[in-house]
Amino acid sequence: MITRRHVLIAATAALGAPPRLWATTTLDLGGARIDTVSDGALVLSPTVLFGQMPQAELHELLARYGESLDRFDPPCNVTLYRDGKHTVLFDAGAGPDFQPSAGKLFEALATLTLGPEDITHVLFTHGHPDHLWGVLDDFDEPVFGHAVHMMGRIEHAFWMDPETVARIDEGRKGYAVGAARRLAALGERLTLLEDGAEVLPGITARLTPGHTPGHMAYALAEPTPALVLGDCLSNHHVAFERPDWPTGSDQDIAAAAATRIRLLAEVADTDLVLIGYHLPAGGLGRAERAPAGGYIFRPLEG
Known part of the structure; x- marks a missing residue:
């Protein structure tokens, strides 16, 4: 069963930012429960994201979804998993230092009468600001003080490598500095994961590289199999219809496209429930094969 609750708050004061809509969407997995809670939304440059794609085809594709290249404001859905023993967050949101339209996780958790002290585990998909930066408070102390924090070993090594700041492109240098500071502050609170590791009973880490070098998705087992995607499928139109197209937000464009192509074929054939951070x-x-090729994102019915 899926249910949705929405709480509309006043529009943000940030010029040009989208209105702030807190939402929780709940899926009963049969023995466990998923809530996706809103951390707000991002304000991104469509040119940066879609600039390397064939523009005429891109405009036609986006128009069918009522989208344009004027602006791109993807939602940020933080996944909360509860099985009666563990209360698990997949990613920690953006915190207050990235964009004013994001970093709203605490307010969303409050709609479920939860606070940071209730979280037992934080599982990171990757180290980008909207997924990691919410892990520290204003005093650089861990927000989720009672939680075990987990990240893929490859991802952690990439952001903690002192050479990453020098090698990464100019637009992501701030990402690298911010990630390294937060991961260093977590220190021994952080457990490193390998591909295929059983993180908790019924939760398995899956390496899905390209968006970042060590990006992890997390597979949730029976009775309702689901996959927490992070950003390996980062929108509901281009990424599904044309997973082969280059996306500017990906660290390794070719590897990210290969991951999308492989993943979409798998989830369409297995009818897996998808849980996407920006969907x-x-x-x-779920992902369905489209008659003309590619895939279609079908939201679960509420």
Whole structure:
């Protein structure tokens, strides 16, 4: 069963930012429960994201979804998993230092009468600001003080390598500095994961590289198998219809495309529930093969 609750708050004062809509979307997995809670939304440059794609085809594709290249404001859906023993966050949101339209996780958790002290585990998909930067408070102390924090070993090594700041492109240097500071502050609180590791009973880490070198998705087992995607499928239109197209937000463009192509074929054939950080309808849905090729994102019905 899927249910949705929405709480509309006043529009943010940031010029040009989207209105602040807090939402929770709940999926009963049969023995466990998923809630996706809103950390707000991002304001991104469509040119940076889609600039390397064939523009005429891109405009036609986006128009079918009522989108344009004027602006791109993807939602940020933080996944909360509860099985009666563990209360698990997948990613920690953006915190206050990235964009004013994001970093709203505490307010969203409050709609479920939860606070940071209730979280037992934080599982990171990757080290980008909207997924990691919410892990520290204003005093650089861990926000989720009672939680075990986990990240893929490859991802951690990339952001902690002193050479990453020098090698990464100019637009991501701030990402590298911010990630290294936060991961260093977590220190021994952080457990490193390998591909295929059983993180907790019924939760398995899956390496899905390209968006970042060590990006992890997390597979949730029976009775309702689901996959927490992070950013390996980062929108509901281009990424699904044309997973082969180059996306400017990906660290390794070719590897990210290969991951999308492989992953979409798998989830369409297995009818797996997808939980996407930047997908609409709380991020919950399935991938269907489109008659003309590619895939269609189908939100779960509420």
